[in-house]
Amino acid sequence: MLSINPKDLSVQVLQKYLQNAIAPRPICFASTVDAAGNPNLAPFSFFNLFSSNPPIAVFSPAYSGRTGAPKDTLLNVREVPECVINMVNYEMVQQMSLASSPFPRGVNEFEKAAFTPLASELVRPPRVKESPVQLECKVIEIKELGNNGGAGNLVICEIVRIHISESVLNAEQQIDTRKIDLVARMGDNWYVRATGPALFEVQKPITSIGIGIDQLPTAIRNSHILNGNNLGLLASVEHIPEKISNTATAAEKLSEEEKHRKAQELLSENMVAAAWQVLLD
Secondary structure (H helix, E strand, O other), X not given: OOOOOHHHOOHHHHHHHHHHHOOOEEOEEEEEEOOOOOEXXXXXXXXXXXXXXXXXXXXXXXXXXXXXOOOHHHHHHHHOOEEEEEOOEHHHHHHHHHHOOOOOOOOOHHHHOOOOXXXXXXXXXXXXXXXXXXXXXXXXXXXXXXXXXOOOEEEEEEEEEEEEOHHHEOOOOOEOHHHHOEEEEOOOOOEEEOOHHHOOOOOOOOOOOOOOHHHOOHHHHOOOOOOHHHHHHHOOXXXXXXXXXXXXXXXXXXXXXXXXXXXXXHHOOOOHHHHHHHHHO
């Protein structure tokens, strides 16, 4: 493996490695205002949700790696500690990218990127009408991580009002992952779209505790066919199931390799119980 000391790299090279490795990253499309009320709109992929009670999101407008200058967003939240985090879906990704251009301070990105401003209810910055989810936030702390180019500034926000487009809700009035069609940032010029075959489900082991891969039978655990994901699924059961008898003849019995390949096919469809029956035969 390539082993690197971050201190041996320039900021630009280090950031390229990090942004390609730590991905995909959700996008905080932040609207802010300065003390005079002039709006600013900019995307940040150093962003995530950090608490539900209280509801806290954090994003980081870094000092420019080229010039060391602060982002307009950072200057604005220092003057007016409020913002709106507008989530970005596929329909607005090109407009969002345009808004990321390094326009001079005071330029209105709502106008440049043709976004529609909506008045917020509890904060001064406007919302982006085109965004499927808009989070009105109070900035409770700004933590500076350094003062050189590339240094981040953690803008810690409490979410005080949530606006959700009904077009992305399901019958239970919850956000439908397949409808919201979010995008996320990769490295370089790459993005990823959270839709279609890119989406898959993994059941959380909250109500049950799996036996663990270390408890699988040796022949299964050391299989040269079954991969780590396969073993993880098999080991998610609370106990090794009992074999259900069948009427297969000796001639119809599968070899161990054939069992493992058949089980792998079933596991690719999340058919864990059926895969176990093949392996136990």
